[in-house]
Amino acid sequence: xxxxxxxxxxxxxxxxxxxxxxxxPKYDLVTRFQGGPNAxxxxxxxxxxxxxxxxxxxxxxxxxxNIIGNGVVLDPLLFKNEAEALAAxxxxxxxxxxxxxxxxxxxxxxxxxxxxxxAAKGDSKIGTTGxxxxxxxxxxxxxxxxxxxxxxxxxxxxxxxxxxxHEKILKxxxxxxDITELEREWFAGIEYLKQFNLVDSEHVINxxxxxxxxxxxxxxxxxxxxxxxxxxxxxxxxxxICAGSCAGMGVAPNxxxxxxxxxxxxCTRVGAGPFPTESFDEVGDQLCTLGHEFGxxxxxxxxxxxxxxxxxxxAVMINGVTKLIMxxxxxxxxxxxxxxxxxxxxxxxxxxxxxxxxxxxxxEPIYVEMPGWQTDMTKMTSENEFPEEYNAYLSFLEDQxxxxxxxxxxxxxxxQTIIRYED
Ligand code: GDP
Ligand code: IMO
Ligand code: MG
Numbered sequence: 001x002x003x004x005x006x007x008x009x010x011x012x013x014x015x016x017x018x019x020x021x022x023x024x025p026k027y028d029l030v031t032r033f034q035g036g037p038n039a040x041x042x043x044x045x046x047x048x049x050x051x052x053x054x055x056x057x058x059x060x061x062x063x064x065x066n067i068i069g070n071g072v073v074l075d076p077l078l079f080k081n082e083a084e085a086l087a088a089x090x091x092x093x094x095x096x097x098x099x100x101x102x103x104x105x106x107x108x109x110x111x112x113x114x115x116x117x118x119a120a121k122g123d124s125k126i127g128t129t130g131x132x133x134x135x136x137x138x139x140x141x142x143x144x145x146x147x148x149x150x151x152x153x154x155x156x157x158x159x160x161x162x163x164x165x166h167e168k169i170l171k172x173x174x175x176x177x178d179i180t181e182l183e184r185e186w187f188a189g190i191e192y193l194k195q196f197n198l199v200d201s202e203h204v205i206n207x208x209x210x211x212x213x214x215x216x217x218x219x220x221x222x223x224x225x226x227x228x229x230x231x232x233x234x235x236x237x238x239x240x241i242c243a244g245s246c247a248g249m250g251v252a253p254n255x256x257x258x259x260x261x262x263x264x265x266x267c268t269r270v271g272a273g274p275f276p277t278e279s280f281d282e283v284g285d286q287l288c289t290l291g292h293e294f295g296x297x298x299x300x301x302x303x304x305x306x307x308x309x310x311x312x313x314x315a316v317m318i319n320g321v322t323k324l325i326m327x328x329x330x331x332x333x334x335x336x337x338x339x340x341x342x343x344x345x346x347x348x349x350x351x352x353x354x355x356x357x358x359x360x361x362x363x364e365p366i367y368v369e370m371p372g373w374q375t376d377m378t379k380m381t382s383e384n385e386f387p388e389e390y391n392a393y394l395s396f397l398e399d400q401x402x403x404x405x406x407x408x409x410x411x412x413x414x415x416q417t418i419i420r421y422e423d
Contacts, residue, residue, distance in 0.1 A: 002257030003205070003215040005245045006325075008222030009315035011231075011269040013295070013302065014262045015327035015409060017041025020057035020218045022407075022417050023260075028213035030058025030066045031205060033248030034238040035220030036073035036106060036136070037082075038129040040296030045414035048089075051296045054079050055086070055097065056218050063096055067201050069217075070102035071238065071248020073136040074148060075111075076189030077182075083192075099193070100201035101149030107159070108179045108186050109166035110135040116175040126234055127271030129297055135166075137237035148198055151190050202250025209255055217245045223315035224269075231359060234273025242319040261321035261403070263312055265329035265393075268302040270295045274359045277305035277341045291331040306339040306367065309400045314355035316401050323406040326397070329390070330410045335372035338393060341365035342400065370396065378411045383420050 006023070008014040021043045024030055037053040043060065044050075052059070054074055056066040068074060083093055110132030117134065118125050128134060139145040144165060150158050170177065208215060219240055224230045226240040239247065242259050246252065266287050269275045278284070284304045287293065293302035315321070332338055343353045347362030356363070373389040380386070386394075394405055410416045 001209060001212055001214045003209065003217055003245075003249070003251050003255055004258040004260065005217040005219065005242050005256060006260040006262060007219030007240065007242065007245070007319060009224075009261045009263045009312055009319070009321070010222045010267055010308075011224045011275070012220075012222040013040075013268060013270065014222060014264050016219060016262055017043050017052055017057040018327070018409065018412065018414070019260070019262060019325055019407065019417070020216065021045070021060060022414055023216060024058035024061035024064055026214065027058065027216040028064065029205065029208050029215045030056045030064060030218060031069045031201070031215060031249055032056045032067070032072050032218050032220065033069045033245045034071040034240060035236065036133055037075050037078045037131045038133045038236060038297065039220035041218075041220070042296050042412070043414070044412045050086070053082055053297065055082055055093065058216065058218070059086070059091065059093060059097065065096050065098060066093075067204065068097070068099045068103055069201055069205075069249045070100040071244065072100070072103045073106050073133060073140075073238075074099070074103050075106035075131065075186075076193050077186045078131070078189075080189040080192040094195055098197040098199045098201055098204060099148055101147060101198050102200070102202075103148045104136055104140045104145045105148060105150070106132040106136045107146065107162060107166070108182045109163050109170070110139070111182075112170060112175070112177045112179060113166055116170055116173050116177075119175070120173060125272055127273075129271075131297075134237045148193065151193060152198070155190070205249055205251055209251070217249060217251075219245065223318060224311055226318075229314070229318050231273050234271065258322045259320050260323050260325055260406075261316055261319055262325040262327060263307070264327050265307060265332060266291070267305050267308050268293050270298070270300050270302045274363075275303055275305060276311075276344065276359055276363045277308045277365045278303050279305040286335075287331060290334075291328055306341055306365075308341045308365065309397075310341060310344050310353060310355050310365075312401060313353070316403055321403050324398075324401060324403050325407040325409070326394070326405050327409040329393075329408060330376075330378045330416075332372060333376055333378070334374060336374065338370045338372050339367040340370070340396070340400075342368050378416060380410055381418065383408075383418055
């Protein structure tokens with residue numbers, strides 16, 4: 001069978017974790033393909049809430065095998081904390097979590113470098129999650145990285161070489177730091193990793209495909225944070241798009257099946273960078289308050305605004321999305337009016353429906369307005385119950401984006417999910 005990919009179409013936090021958990025029963029295997037502990041994927045069921053950072057969101061459903069793929073960057077200490085917390089709540093992962101030997105390790109000095117580079121940027125800070133993501137991917141690309149498979153042989157030496165390179169850079173930046181304690185805990189994380197199945201995951205995944213098993217690939221971040229197509233330089237350092245999933249799993253493009261593109265019914269962004277539809281008035285405040293828009297990892301307040309269909313159309317195109325998933329429309333259940341940005345007005349007065357090279361300045365959103373549905377939808381279980389205005393909003397979005405909306409989510413719980421049609 002083929003690999004279905006689920007990925008974010010906006011600036012992250014669309015609700016990927018929730019939907020991966022919901023879809024997992026249909027699959028034999030779930031795999032992350034990029035990002036690292038900058039991700040925070042929230043799942044809620046049976047009155048419990050879990051936030052996953054490096055562990056795939058398929059881990060709670062029926063003992064399915066979950067894989068941390070080669071495209072991921074892994075911090076062994078944060079991973080240990082995450083896995084131990086799950087074990088303490090009765091979810092032992094050691095048998096069914098596989099980790100690619102080719103995934104790169106986030107070293108303690110990567111975290112320090114992340115902070116040092118941000119400090120050096122002054123006012124043009126990215127607002128990273130501070131988890132060492134950029135420096136780790138930089139080392140991977142510049143062929144200085146250390147990988148999970150390296151911990152099995154002569155690791156101390158490999159670690160020392162990488163650390164020495166980082167120390168040189170940090171010295172040149174005059175950056176003060178002390179990682180004595182962090183390093184000790186990090187090495188405990190390395191030991192902890194050894195009890196998991198450290199594998200060549202490209203073989204595991206391709207064998208599963210050949211045996212007719214189904215695979216779901218879980219993206220982290222979102223298309224507008226992609227290293228190539230996001231709002232560069234205010235992006236993350238990995239390929240968050242569908243094409244990136246092939247490289248991040250070792251799966252050929254012709255093995256990709258459905259591409260699930262997930263978006264919020266409005267828009268959020270955390271960290272710095274352009275955000276054309278950002279709202280600074282009471283609408284923004286309402287979206288933030290009603291949507292509890294605070295980062296799952298950093299607790300930072302997320303910036304909010306109306307949905308941006310120019311950016312979404314671009315994301316649908318880049319990823320070849322075949323099915324859309326709309327999240328958090330319940331946050332707008334009380335709104336009298338809903339707005340959607342359908343085009344940008346540029347500096348020279350022209351209008352464009354296409355996402356331009358630069359959205360930093362001189363991009364003014366052009367909105368259409370629609371009546372809100374003003375109905376509490378959080379307990380609905382079928383689309384037969386949808387109010388007329390809500391159906392009109394769905395049809396409008398499908399028309400604008402050219403792809404059907406298969407799933408809508410009307411609350412954070414696993415059960416608050418409505419599948420509009422079965423394939
Ligand atoms: P991810 O990073 O894409 O997995 O998303 P996050 O977990 O960072 O952020 C999504 C947030 O919205 C989490 O707090 C979820 O519990 C919550 N959430 C997900 N779906 C819905 C929904 O349909 N309605 C509401 N109100 N909250 C939701
Ligand atoms: P999930 O998977 C939202 C943002 C950071 C910052 C930029 C670069 O939960 O959707 P990084 O630490 O990656 O170098 O930061 O990207 N960012 C996210 N924003 N959701 C995420 O992940 C994010 N991961 C990174 O805030 O602006
Ligand atoms: Mg998140």
